[in-house]
Amino acid sequence: MTDSRTSRFLQQWRLYLVLFAMLLCVIAIGWKVSALHILERDFLQGQGDARTIRTVPLVANRGLITDRNGEPLAVSTPVQSIWVNPSEIADNRQAILRLADQLELQGEVLANNIEKNSGKEFLYIKRRLPPADANRILALDIDGVYAQQEYQRFYPQGEAAAHLVGFSNVDDIGQEGLELTYDDWLRGVPGRRQVMKDRRGHIIEELNTIETAQPGKSLELSIDFRLQNIAYRELKEEFITRRAKAASVVVLDVETGEVLAMANQPSYNPHNKSNMTDFSVLRNRAITDVFEPGSTAKAFTIAAALESGLYTPDTIVETSPGWMMIGVDEVKDLFDYGTLTVAKVITKSSNIGSTKIALQIGAEPIRDVLERVGFGQVTGTGFPGERSGVLPNLRRWSRIEIATLSYGYGLSTSALQLAQAYSVIADGGVRKPVSLLKLDQTAVSELPRERVLSESISREVLDMLSTVVDPSRGGSVVEANVPFYSVAGKTGTAHVVGEFGYEEYLHNSLFVGLAPATDPKIVVVVVVNEPKGEEHYGGQVAAPVFSRIASGAMRILKIAPDKIPADQTMELSSL
Numbered sequence: 001m002t003d004s005r006t007s008r009f010l011q012q013w014r015l016y017l018v019l020f021a022m023l024l025c026v027i028a029i030g031w032k033v034s035a036l037h038i039l040e041r042d043f044l045q046g047q048g049d050a051r052t053i054r055t056v057p058l059v060a061n062r063g064l065i066t067d068r069n070g071e072p073l074a075v076s077t078p079v080q081s082i083w084v085n086p087s088e089i090a091d092n093r094q095a096i097l098r099l100a101d102q103l104e105l106q107g108e109v110l111a112n113n114i115e116k117n118s119g120k121e122f123l124y125i126k127r128r129l130p131p132a133d134a135n136r137i138l139a140l141d142i143d144g145v146y147a148q149q150e151y152q153r154f155y156p157q158g159e160a161a162a163h164l165v166g167f168s169n170v171d172d173i174g175q176e177g178l179e180l181t182y183d184d185w186l187r188g189v190p191g192r193r194q195v196m197k198d199r200r201g202h203i204i205e206e207l208n209t210i211e212t213a214q215p216g217k218s219l220e221l222s223i224d225f226r227l228q229n230i231a232y233r234e235l236k237e238e239f240i241t242r243r244a245k246a247a248s249v250v251v252l253d254v255e256t257g258e259v260l261a262m263a264n265q266p267s268y269n270p271h272n273k274s275n276m277t278d279f280s281v282l283r284n285r286a287i288t289d290v291f292e293p294g295s296t297a298k299a300f301t302i303a304a305a306l307e308s309g310l311y312t313p314d315t316i317v318e319t320s321p322g323w324m325m326i327g328v329d330e331v332k333d334l335f336d337y338g339t340l341t342v343a344k345v346i347t348k349s350s351n352i353g354s355t356k357i358a359l360q361i362g363a364e365p366i367r368d369v370l371e372r373v374g375f376g377q378v379t380g381t382g383f384p385g386e387r388s389g390v391l392p393n394l395r396r397w398s399r400i401e402i403a404t405l406s407y408g409y410g411l412s413t414s415a416l417q418l419a420q421a422y423s424v425i426a427d428g429g430v431r432k433p434v435s436l437l438k439l440d441q442t443a444v445s446e447l448p449r450e451r452v453l454s455e456s457i458s459r460e461v462l463d464m465l466s467t468v469v470d471p472s473r474g475g476s477v478v479e480a481n482v483p484f485y486s487v488a489g490k491t492g493t494a495h496v497v498g499e500f501g502y503e504e505y506l507h508n509s510l511f512v513g514l515a516p517a518t519d520p521k522i523v524v525v526v527v528v529n530e531p532k533g534e535e536h537y538g539g540q541v542a543a544p545v546f547s548r549i550a551s552g553a554m555r556i557l558k559i560a561p562d563k564i565p566a567d568q569t570m571e572l573s574s575l
């Protein structure tokens with residue numbers, strides 16, 4: 001009986017103990033649930049959100065680059081970049097190989113790269129895919145594979161404006177040209193937004209924008225792409241025909257100092273630089289490369305002579321027999337021009353004439369004029385790599401140094417700098433800054449204008465330059481003429497400096513032209529470096545390029561003809 005009671009007691013005790021233990025568990029669970037809902041609610045919600053809500057960057061659109069008429073030269077288009085989380089995909093080799101196949105990558109290389117970065121959470125696989133291609137990759141439903149929106153730079157005009165516009169890299173940072181110069185201006189400010197993602201990292205809901213992305217500012221260039229395209233096409237044709245080493249052209253607006261066109265050869269495709277081996281093609285030679293200007297400098301020698309008061313356009317200079325010795329050095333002309341006026345020294349491009357003038361007035365007046373019109377100084381465009389050239393400043397000038405300075409040796413200049421210098425003559429002796437950006441009316445009216453030559457001397461030099469292309473006035477450079485327009489200009493042919501001095505058979509061929517000569521609106525500089533073949537003079541090689549470019553410019557800029565033949569004038573008046 002006692003044993004029976006004891007057994008029942010033990011059974012009841014065990015039941016109560018179990019019930020008590022269960023009660024304790026219920027209390028503990030209830031307490032924990034209450035704690036989670038009340039005491040740790042904010043913490044748990046934050047942890048949950050961290051696994052579903054993400055802060056992602058808002059990519060800023062890079063600013064648009066256009067020509068002066070709004071024609072796009074550089075635009076940004078949305079693209080997708082594929083990236084992986086190596087820690088999620090490293091062990092799935094089959095998926096990696098499938099991913100590589102779809103992206104046209106080498107599977108083993110991709111697998112090794114992911115394995116090498118297995119400790120990271122972010123690794124780009126392929127950048128800048130079209131959205132449709134990126135969606136196709138995401139549709140493979142591979143864990144650890146994601147896409148990120150970016151922008152890719154596109155250059156609608158390709159090679160024609162490549163040297164001026166430049167390009168940006170894969171991270172949308174300017175690397176060359178105006179893309180580099182104005183990178184801070186063009187580059188936008190990224191924003192941030194909150195999104196909800198699923199377990200695969202796909203955005204399923206946009207929650208809110210934390211910081212709005214600020215797009216980059218647009219940039220309006222001074223060039224007219226219609227004229228730019230003509231300049232590029234004509235320069236390229238001559239470059240190929242002459243089998244030249246390089247070539248450059250600059251078209252400058254006389255009134256505003258704006259660059260209306262600037263092209264170089266060889267050029268490059270800004271969309272495909274992966275196989276590039278010769279990086280010299282990236283240089284904007286019109287700004288970064290310098291050369292001796294040769295006879296194009298004679299216009300400023302003559303300007304200095306007129307300023308001295310010792311010479312007028314009609315002053316006689318004896319150039320016979322077509323050569324002269326200065327110590328052991330010989331100065332010679334192409335022909336024996338005999339007795340010339342100062343004006344004819346320009347017309348015939350006489351080295352003897354300019355030398356005799358220079359020896360009488362000295363080097364300093366010539367150097368002073370060259371400095372005033374801009375030689376030896378940067379033009380102030382801010383273009384990366386712009387060079388100032390060299391304008392010597394000697395304590396004592398030897399006679400041969402004075403002579404060579406007078407016809408463009410012993411100094412160096414760029415094509416843009418030479419264009420600026422001639423714009424002084426074209427604009428009545430006024431020097432102004434050069435601009436690669438379009439100037440509005442206010443900016444034009446506020447341009448710093450410095451008179452560096454008298455208007456009378458500028459007009460006299462301009463008239464002399466007009467004789468160079470006019471057969472009726474003794475000129476021979478008929479290749480530079482433009483139908484229905486008067487032209488002023490000057491040729492230049494300069495030997496190229498080699499390893500052991502000047503190369504006998506290597507030349508730079510130049511022509512600087514102003515049109516219309518009666519009231520110049522544009523200055524065009526054409527430089528062809530080391531043309532091959534029998535023809536190498538500036539009048540033969542560079543002048544025809546000027547003619548074709550200037551003819552197009554007159555049409556595009558709607559400049560009225562000033563040289564219509566009398567018979568055609570009568571025909572027009574009778575209509």
